[in-house]
Amino acid sequence: MNHFPSSMGSFPATRLRRNRADDWTRRLVAENSLSRDDLIWPVFLKEGSGTREAISAMPGQVRVSLTELPDHVGRAVELGIPAIALFPATPVQRKDSEGTHALDPDNLICRAARLLKATFPKLGLIGDVALDPYTDHGHDGVLRQGRVANDETLQVLAAQAVVQAQAGIDTLAPSDMMDGRIGALRSALDLAGFNDVRLISYAAKYASGFYGPFRDALGSAAALKGDKRTYQMDPANSDEALREVALDLQEGADMVMVKPGMPYLDIIQRVKATFAVPTFAYQVSGEYSMLKAAIDHGWLDPDTVILEALMAFKRAGCNGILTYFALEAAARLKHG
Numbered sequence: 001m002n003h004f005p006s007s008m009g010s011f012p013a014t015r016l017r018r019n020r021a022d023d024w025t026r027r028l029v030a031e032n033s034l035s036r037d038d039l040i041w042p043v044f045l046k047e048g049s050g051t052r053e054a055i056s057a058m059p060g061q062v063r064v065s066l067t068e069l070p071d072h073v074g075r076a077v078e079l080g081i082p083a084i085a086l087f088p089a090t091p092v093q094r095k096d097s098e099g100t101h102a103l104d105p106d107n108l109i110c111r112a113a114r115l116l117k118a119t120f121p122k123l124g125l126i127g128d129v130a131l132d133p134y135t136d137h138g139h140d141g142v143l144r145q146g147r148v149a150n151d152e153t154l155q156v157l158a159a160q161a162v163v164q165a166q167a168g169i170d171t172l173a174p175s176d177m178m179d180g181r182i183g184a185l186r187s188a189l190d191l192a193g194f195n196d197v198r199l200i201s202y203a204a205k206y207a208s209g210f211y212g213p214f215r216d217a218l219g220s221a222a223a224l225k226g227d228k229r230t231y232q233m234d235p236a237n238s239d240e241a242l243r244e245v246a247l248d249l250q251e252g253a254d255m256v257m258v259k260p261g262m263p264y265l266d267i268i269q270r271v272k273a274t275f276a277v278p279t280f281a282y283q284v285s286g287e288y289s290m291l292k293a294a295i296d297h298g299w300l301d302p303d304t305v306i307l308e309a310l311m312a313f314k315r316a317g318c319n320g321i322l323t324y325f326a327l328e329a330a331a332r333l334k335h336g
């Protein structure tokens with residue numbers, strides 16, 4: 001109540017509808033804005049050539065092979081999207097219990113990074129750091145006695161980060177939720193001479209059912225044994241997200257992320273209000289598929305809901321959003 005002194009007026013002298021009466025005043029009084037500069041587009045990669053494979057749980061999204069990748073990503077570049085996030089679908093025969101293929105400098109994400117850097121030198125490339133695309137058990141780290149072993153996983157993740165940086169990845173995005181991984185990555189990168197490679201931390205990543213379609217997209221759903229609740233956060237918690245962010249910032253994170261997005265807008269708001277650092281949200285696969293299914297059925301209007309959902313992230317305090325709607329959104333943002 002203290003925010004609203006009586007000098008702010010009352011009806012009928014004050015009518016809030018006046019400022020809404022015309023497009024020009026609505027534009028002048030708008031408190032937040034969304035532009036193409038706010039968008040990061042996640043892209044799924046696939047081995048082979050000549051392939052753009054539909055992802056059934058994510059209508060409109062595809063897995064692309066490297067031969068198609070420049071054309072696919074070129075659309076984002078033309079629309080002025082600043083960065084893309086790469087996610088490789090690893091063939092089953094390359095997966096093992098330790099996720100060793102993550103360290104192969106010729107793996108799919110590294111080849112994609114070299115190709116994209118050569119084709120689009122100004123496009124930001126964000127690389128996923130976690131072992132789940134590479135492990136036959138689908139977990140983000142290595143298992144010891146049936147549990148994900150934190151400190152052993154850190155060593156593998158640090159090596160994975162350096163391999164990706166060598167391939168031309170500009171920003172590493174650890175999505176694994178091990179304790180201490182930002183510090184481990186930062187020192188490994190600095191030691192290897194990559195002090196300009198950025199870290200965008202999945203700082204507050206929840207154990208969420210909304211990742212279901214993504215796991216289908218990467219084929220890690222079939223592999224996953226059990227769930228990820230021993231390392232991803234409990235959806236019941238909010239204070240804990242602030243501790244996660246605080247630790248990641250101390251360890252050297254340049255940007256932090258909250259994931260999923262729309263069900264966790266309260267977390268985004270607290271993180272931004274507390275730390276005032278570059279804050280991002282991941283509007284995850286399940287959020288995309290919910291909206292897309294309703295749009296495809298004609299139940300929701302794409303011309304309003306896509307930008308409305310993304311604006312909610314800006315209002316909550318985000319600097320930017322990872323979204324599968326990046327292309328549709330950028331095309332709709334005329335004043336990007």
Ligand code: PBG
Nearest residue numbers: 130132175210211214284285286
């Ligand atoms: C795994 C990872 C996941 C996502 C990004 N990286 C899924 C998971 O943690 O199981 C989810 C993205 C989405 O749902 O769109 N390291």
